[in-house]
Amino acid sequence: MTAIRVLSYNVRYANRGDHHDAWHDRRDAVARLVRFHRPDVAAFQEPLPDQRDDLRERLPKYEFVGRGREADGEGEGCPVAVRSDRWEVTESDTFWLSETPEEPSAGWDASYPRIATWGRVRAVDGDARLLVVNTHFDHVSAHARRESARLLRERVPEIAAAGEGGSDETPPVVLVGDLNCTPGSEPHRILVEGDGSETDEGSEIGDGAAGKPPEDALALRDAATEADLRYGPETSLTDFARLIDGRRIDHALVSPPVSVDTFATLADRDDRGRYPSDHLPILARLSM
Template sequence: MTGIRVLSYNVRYANRGDHHDAWHDRRDAVGRLVRFHRPDVAAFQEPLPEQRDDLRERLPGYEFVGRGREAGGEGEGCPIAVRSDRWEVTESDTFWLSETPDKPSTGWDASYPRIATWARVRTVDGDAELLVVNTHFDHVSAHARRESARLLRERVPETAAADEGDSDETPPVVLVGDLNCTPGSEPHRVLVGDESGTREGATTGDTLSLRDAAPAADLRHGPETSLTDFARLIDGRRIDHALVSPEVAVDAFATLTDRDDRGRYPSDHLPILARLSM
């Protein structure tokens, strides 16, 4: 068995209107939080290019992959950071949650372009491999969230099966991110297979099987929500998720409530941490 700790964290984009919760007052706390919990994989949502640079600087033991959602790699991203003393990235890419996923685009009636970044990672000794997918669904459009979930059900199996050479096996999958929806909502049901995941006009079979790591965990820790206003928790808003394929056992799932040295949360989201084994 190979153990892996996967953290997902919406660190909030650098908003000049955040005043005393501006990024320059939070970035050290975000870096310390990640270093303290020392995940094998850290998936971030919302960081702008300068924030991605700050995260790289504060997490020198990690290899980062991913780009921004705008043309030229600008804008918010969904980077994946991999702990380089245990894992290596063998392949990675980004696609857009839209009708034209292979180029920068805004799908359906989303407010902004939305993306998914993926990384195929392998232990440095070559004994285990995993496909990690990090995404951020639209915060306004329910239609865009539903279609994004359906697109992921098509694209992730294709990505997992690609470039496997002569092997018939595909790696286990962990899909994480800010889905801007709670358990039981339509996009969540699509992703975990409780509703048809086939989009109109889809040409590939749906072979993706995922389950929510939170209820599947042997040990669960932390609040039922993942949203904050920097000072307090906002109840009933577990919108940050980790979903895993059947080959992945969920040993523990936590919603982390670490505060910074000011007594505030370092973001308007709480990070989630899944302790997994394959």
């Protein structure tokens, strides 16, 4: 068995209107949190180019892959960072959550272009391999969230099955990110159960049973549900000062043969007594 720790963290884009929670007042705390918990893989959402540079500078033991969502590579990104003393990235790429995933684009009435960045990683010592996918769903359009989930159901198995260097072995998959929806919502059900049932356009919570995926489809499970030990708040959203209840919108989903030992929502505060972002990071300790 190989143990791997995967962290997902929406660090909030550098918004000048954040005043005393501006990025330059938070960036050291964000990096210290990551260094303290020492994940093997850290997946970030929302960092702009200067923020990505700041994270690289403050996390020198990590190799970063990924680009921004705009056509020139700028804009918000979903970078994946890997501890280079334990893992190496053998292949990576980014695609757009839209009807034209190979081109910079916004799909299905999304308010902005949305992307998924993936990295195929391999243990430096050993044969363990893993496909990590990091994404950020639209925060406005329910339609975009549903279709983004369906696109990932289609593309992630294709990427996993492509293998490394022509290998016909499908690696385990970990899909993480800010999905802007809670457990039980239709996008979440699409990812873990299949096509999902129809719900009202404006609603992300439904009670209907989702359609089951084909037998050869990628099976995903919610790490928070599967964990032998779960720790931390039930929510992952903050206003920098307080937790916003009932909003676990940051997720880690895993495929067989990954087992989930622990799942934590990390409520670490900085030396000002504030949360370093408007999201809490999540951390899953996995075994393969």
